[in-house]
Structures are given as C-alpha cells and as structure tokens.
Amino acid sequence: MASEHGCLIYEKKEEVVRPYVFVIALFVIYLVLALQLGRVQILEHDKYQKLADRQHYKRVEIPAHRGSILDRSGKILAHSIETHSIYANPQEIEDKASVSEKLASALGLDVSRIQKVLDKDKKFVWIKRDVGKKEVQAVEELDLAGVDIQQEGRRSYPCGKLLSQVLGFVDVDGKGLEGLELAFDRELTGRPGYKVVNRDGKQRVIFKTENPCIPPVNGDNIVLTVDLALQYILEEELDKVFEHRKPLSATAIAMDPATGEILALSSRPTFDPNFFTLSSADQRRNRAITDSYEPGSVIKPLVVSGVLQQGLISSKEVIFCHNGVYQIGRRTLRDVHPYGNLTVEEIVVNSSNIGMSKVAAKSGDKGMYEALRLFDLGRPTGINLPGEAGGMLRHYKKWTSYSGASIAMGYEVTATPLQMITAYCAIANGGTLLKPKIITATVDGGDGATKKLSERAPGRQILARDVAAGVMTPVLTRVVDEGTGKSAAVEGYKVAGKTGTAKRIDTTAKGYGNAGYVSSFIGYAPADKPRICVLVMVNKPSGGAYYGGTVAAPVVGEILRRSLNHMESIAGLSDGSGINKKTI
Structure with missing residues (x-):
C-alpha cells in the first residue's frame, strides 16, 4: 500500500509540473520567434526589403534610338526601324514545358529549341528577335510569367548596295561592325534610359506612373558630305565597267577639289548591308x-609638279626621248610611240616613260622623294573611315640605281585611290593639299543641335599657284584634248586629267610576269574652276583592252558629264558651285 501511495503522489506532482513545462517551452518558442522576427525586421530590414523589392519591382531598360546616317541634303542612308523581341527569365518560370509549348505555337518555333533555352541557369535569355506585330500580340495575350517583350531598333539601309562599303553595318544588338557604323558607333548609339515597374504575385508587369522613369538619350544623326544623286551616277557607271570589263575589282571616287569633301565613293564587288551575312569579306x-596599288602613269603629274615646285627643272626644258628606246644600265625602257625632243610639259601630255626617267635623273633621288612627299604619299590621309592604308614610299636612301626612273613611271611606290585623288585635287584647286572629309555634321540626338564638322580646313599650300594652275592644269587639259585621255572629254567643258596603265605584280613569280594591268584615270572639270574631281581604277580588266585611256577614261568622262549636268540642274539650291549645300 505504501508503494502504491508513493506512486500516486509522484503522478500528482507530474501532473502539476507538466503544464508549467509546456508554458515555459511555449514561452521559449515565442521568445525565439520574437527574436528572429526582430532580427529580420530591425537588424536585417534592408536585406529583406531589397529581396522583396526585387520580387515586386523591376527596372526595365528603355533603349535609345540609334542615330541615322544621312547624305548632305538629309536623305536617309541608314536608320533604325522600331521592332520588338521576346525574352524570358527562366528563374521566374515554373512550368517550363508548358511555357515552351505556348511560345512555340505563338512564335512558330521548335518546342525543343525553346525548352533548351529556358533550361539555362540564367535570368535573361532571348526567345526570338525582331518579331512581327501578330507575334507580339500573341505573346501579350498569353500573359506568361517570366516572359516579356523588349522594344528594339532594327537597322535598315533603304538604298541597298548604294554606298554600302562606306556605311558598313551593325550586328543583331545594334553594335557597329564596319564602316561608319563602326567608326561612329559611340555617337550613333546614344544612352539608354530606364523605368521601374511593379509586378504582381504571378510576376506580371504593372506599370505605375509614379514610379521612377529616366528617358533615353537618342544617338546623334551623322550627316555626310556625299550627294546621293552623284553616288547613284558614280555607282551606275562603275557597274557598267565592272560588267563590261570583268576585272578583279574596280573603284571610283568623286571629290570636291575646293573643300576636300567626298561626293561619292564605291568599289566593286559590293554587297547589301541589309543582308550582310550573305556577303564575303572581299x-x-x-x-x-584599304588597297594600295602601283599607280603607273597617273603619278607623272605629281612628280613633275613636285620637281617644278623645288625649282629642279623647267616646264619648257627640252629633253631628248631617244625615239622610243632607251637603255638604263641593264634595263631597256620603251615608249608606246617613238618621240625625239619633248618639253617637260609634252612628256606628261604624251606620257613618255623615257622622258620621265630623264626628269628623274635631272632631279636626283632626293628631289624625286621630296616631290612625292609634298603630296603626303606614304602616309594615310586621315579620313574618318576605319582601315585606311598609307601606301608605300621608301626613303630615297634605300633606293637602288633604278628606283628614280621606276618611281617616275609609277612603280616601286604604292598609293590608295583616295591618296591619288587627294593629290590631284591639290593641283586642281591651285596647290592646296586638303584632308579628305566624308562627315559634314552631327545632329545631337538629345537637343537636336547641329555641330558642323566640315568647315574648310586651311590645308597646306604645297604648290605655287603658278605651278598648279599655271602649268599643270593646262598640261592635263592637253592630255584630254590631244593626248591619251581623249575619251574623257565632255562636251561643253574643259576636262583636265591623266591616264595610267600599270603592270600588276605577279605573286606567283618574280617580277610582273603576266599578271595583267591596273587601268586608271583621274580627271577634273571645269578645268579652270573645278567643281568635281573623279577617279576610276580598274584592277585587271579582261577582254584584251587594258590601257587607262581605253578602260577608265571613258567612265570618268561619263561620270563627269552626268554629274555636271546634275549640278547645273540644282544650281538654284546651291552656293553657285552646283553642289547641293543644303543639310538638315
């Protein structure tokens, strides 16, 4: 009995203690919860507030509109068209298989392809870029959590192949890859803005007007010196010679000799920047x-004007040309036609190689070198285009005993087409070497302010006017009137210019071999007050003809004729030069 009584007392004590233990335990639990809540609410408030904001608020980028590229009169050469793209945050999508099926149906894509993209451990993936209005509407109606629509700009080149190598192109993200799109990518791109939006429990966006919103700063518009009408003329004539002569390549440039402004420029083969992925690097x-050539006889006026400027020779000096055959050491020089005595002027008019070799001998290697350095041969012109080459002009101390004669005929020296036409413009304008320009102004994407970039630079007077206008222009006019450039003549205008026919180096053998020719002509008009200078260079024409006077000169003549007619037709919009000066 005593034992049973003791157990009873123990059980009663246990019944009394148990509620207290339960209360204490409950108190401890509540205390721990209170401390944890206090830590979350007070000590780690900022941390969890940010996490909550991240779930309920979203910062959405507002893309800047990429600036346009315009010709000198404001015609659009490149611009961005508003488009939309579909993207997703895979971490916000619960049923990826279901979302993949719905998106595939709305966008016409393969389900497995979308599923693979959504399976990536990322917060941002593109589903489809540059979608149409119907696809945008279909995705909006689906109202899928974690899937959104981004406004973008798709680059468009409304003139297709026209000026394509100058304009370049952009990638799918709107970043410049080549040409002006690359060179002025920073100015064209602008600066994106952003807006803050609310998201509901299903992560759907709800925009509230009181949320912060910073508008984008659109990219600048770039205004070129190019005249679209002249560009069309130049490219049409370039196409004709490219189709007729079937060369490896061909280049044409038109420049204003008074300002150094590029009026038109193109090369063949070419491409359409709207479909640049289908094109080759060539x-x-x-x-x-980018390409340097041995210029051949088009260098002769530069040599002669340079040595005249130095006073090393007189334009009226008579030189015996050995009746078409002349021996220099082990080399035999020949002229196309046999000449006896010729003045220095007549040597240029008749393009006598023997006469030029003797001009070189009279001038000396240093004099010859200095003559060409006046025109900055061997140095890039500094034009605002990527990839410019500088050509080659070795220092005279590195020349051989044959170099002077070779260089006087346009060999052992290389230059780009742009370097050559820039040099000719110095003769045409009376002796001032100008830096070529292709940008005339930028228009600010924010406030619309226009910043002029092509105010005429002072340039550098490299030739006396008596040499450039007094001697060389009349000589080059005779080349067209009575010499090798007759096919460049334009009715109603005096044209000055020079032909060039240079052997191409044979890369498979030593020397020149049978690698063909580079045919060229550079001319300007009207000769006494030039408004336009044009170069055409045809690399390895086929079909038998290869002389510059036969292949290139007629093309320059036709470009000059059509361009001058165009200038006359718009004279009322110009400053009297016949070139449209109107810009936006």
Missing part, C-alpha cells in the same frame, strides 16, 4: 582606302 572591302 565584297565588303572598301578598296578606295
């Missing part, structure tokens, strides 16, 4: 600035 190459 088609996209801007040969006017």
Whole structure:
C-alpha cells in the first residue's frame, strides 16, 4: 500500500509540473520567434526589403534610338526601324514545358529549341528577335510569367548596295561592325534610359506612373558630305565597267577639289548591308582606302609638279626621248610611240616613260622623294573611315640605281585611290593639299543641335599657284584634248586629267610576269574652276583592252558629264558651285 501511495503522489506532482513545462517551452518558442522576427525586421530590414523589392519591382531598360546616317541634303542612308523581341527569365518560370509549348505555337518555333533555352541557369535569355506585330500580340495575350517583350531598333539601309562599303553595318544588338557604323558607333548609339515597374504575385508587369522613369538619350544623326544623286551616277557607271570589263575589282571616287569633301565613293564587288551575312569579306572591302596599288602613269603629274615646285627643272626644258628606246644600265625602257625632243610639259601630255626617267635623273633621288612627299604619299590621309592604308614610299636612301626612273613611271611606290585623288585635287584647286572629309555634321540626338564638322580646313599650300594652275592644269587639259585621255572629254567643258596603265605584280613569280594591268584615270572639270574631281581604277580588266585611256577614261568622262549636268540642274539650291549645300 505504501508503494502504491508513493506512486500516486509522484503522478500528482507530474501532473502539476507538466503544464508549467509546456508554458515555459511555449514561452521559449515565442521568445525565439520574437527574436528572429526582430532580427529580420530591425537588424536585417534592408536585406529583406531589397529581396522583396526585387520580387515586386523591376527596372526595365528603355533603349535609345540609334542615330541615322544621312547624305548632305538629309536623305536617309541608314536608320533604325522600331521592332520588338521576346525574352524570358527562366528563374521566374515554373512550368517550363508548358511555357515552351505556348511560345512555340505563338512564335512558330521548335518546342525543343525553346525548352533548351529556358533550361539555362540564367535570368535573361532571348526567345526570338525582331518579331512581327501578330507575334507580339500573341505573346501579350498569353500573359506568361517570366516572359516579356523588349522594344528594339532594327537597322535598315533603304538604298541597298548604294554606298554600302562606306556605311558598313551593325550586328543583331545594334553594335557597329564596319564602316561608319563602326567608326561612329559611340555617337550613333546614344544612352539608354530606364523605368521601374511593379509586378504582381504571378510576376506580371504593372506599370505605375509614379514610379521612377529616366528617358533615353537618342544617338546623334551623322550627316555626310556625299550627294546621293552623284553616288547613284558614280555607282551606275562603275557597274557598267565592272560588267563590261570583268576585272578583279574596280573603284571610283568623286571629290570636291575646293573643300576636300567626298561626293561619292564605291568599289566593286559590293554587297547589301541589309543582308550582310550573305556577303564575303572581299565584297565588303572598301578598296578606295584599304588597297594600295602601283599607280603607273597617273603619278607623272605629281612628280613633275613636285620637281617644278623645288625649282629642279623647267616646264619648257627640252629633253631628248631617244625615239622610243632607251637603255638604263641593264634595263631597256620603251615608249608606246617613238618621240625625239619633248618639253617637260609634252612628256606628261604624251606620257613618255623615257622622258620621265630623264626628269628623274635631272632631279636626283632626293628631289624625286621630296616631290612625292609634298603630296603626303606614304602616309594615310586621315579620313574618318576605319582601315585606311598609307601606301608605300621608301626613303630615297634605300633606293637602288633604278628606283628614280621606276618611281617616275609609277612603280616601286604604292598609293590608295583616295591618296591619288587627294593629290590631284591639290593641283586642281591651285596647290592646296586638303584632308579628305566624308562627315559634314552631327545632329545631337538629345537637343537636336547641329555641330558642323566640315568647315574648310586651311590645308597646306604645297604648290605655287603658278605651278598648279599655271602649268599643270593646262598640261592635263592637253592630255584630254590631244593626248591619251581623249575619251574623257565632255562636251561643253574643259576636262583636265591623266591616264595610267600599270603592270600588276605577279605573286606567283618574280617580277610582273603576266599578271595583267591596273587601268586608271583621274580627271577634273571645269578645268579652270573645278567643281568635281573623279577617279576610276580598274584592277585587271579582261577582254584584251587594258590601257587607262581605253578602260577608265571613258567612265570618268561619263561620270563627269552626268554629274555636271546634275549640278547645273540644282544650281538654284546651291552656293553657285552646283553642289547641293543644303543639310538638315
């Protein structure tokens, strides 16, 4: 009995203690919860507030509109068209299989392809870029959590192949890859803005007007010196010679001799920047600035004007040309036609190689070198285009005993087409070497302010006017009137210019072999007050004809004729030069 009584007392005590233990335990639990809540609410408030904001608020980028590229009168050459793209945050999508099926149906895509994209451990993936209005509407109606629509700009080139190697192109993200799109990518791009939006429990966006919103700063518009009408003329004539002569390549440039402004420029083969992925590097190459050639006889006026400027020779000096055959050491020089005595002027008019070799001998290697350095041969012109080559002009101390004669005929020296036409413009304008320009102004994407970039630079007077206008222009006019450039003549205008026919180096053998020719002509008009200078260079024409006077000169003549007619037709919009000066 005593034992049973003791157990009873123990059980009663246990019944009394148990509630207290339960209360204490409950108190401890509540205390721990209170401390944890206090830590979350007070000590880690900022941390969890940010997590909550991240779930309920979203910062959405507002893309800047990429600036346009315009010709000198404001015609659009490149611009961005508003489009939309579909993207997703895979971490916000619960049923990825279901979302993949719905998106595939709305966008016409393969389900497995979308599923693979959504399976990535990322917060941002593109589903489809540059979608149409119907696809945008279909995705909006689906109202899928974690899937959104981004406004973008798709680059468009409304003139297609026209000026394509100068304009370049952009990638799918709107970043410049070549040409002006690359060179002025920062100015064209602008600066994106952003807006803050609310999201509901299903992560759907709800925009509230009181949320912060910073508008984008659109990219600048770039205004070129190019005249679209002249560009069309130049490219049409370039196409004709490219189709007729079937060369490896061909280049044409038109420049204003008074300002150094590029009025038109193109090369063949070419491409359409709207479909640049279908083109080759060879088609996209801007040969006017990237490719250097041995110029042949078009260098002769530069040599003669340079040595005249130095006073090393007189334009009226008579030189015996050995009746068409002349021996220099082990080399035999020949002229196309046999000449006896010729003045220095007549040597240029008749393009006598023997006469030029003797001009070189009279001038000396240093004099010859200095003559060509006046025109900055061997140095890039500094035009605002990527990839410009500088050509080659070795220092005279590195020349051989034959170099002077070779260089006087346009060999052992290389230059780009742009360098050559820039040099000719110095003769045409009376002796001032100008830096070529292709940008005339930028228009601010924010406030619309226009910043002029092509105010005429002072340039550098490299030739006396008596040499350039008094001697060389009349000589080059005779080349067209009575010499090798007759096919460049334009009715109603005096044209000055020079032909060139240079052997191409044979890369498979020593020397020149049978690698063909580079045919060229550079001319300007009207000769006494030039408004336009044009170069055409045809690399390895086929079909038998290869002389510059036969292949290139007629093309320059036709470009000059059509361009001058166009200038006359718009004279009322110009400053009297016949070139449209109106810009936006």
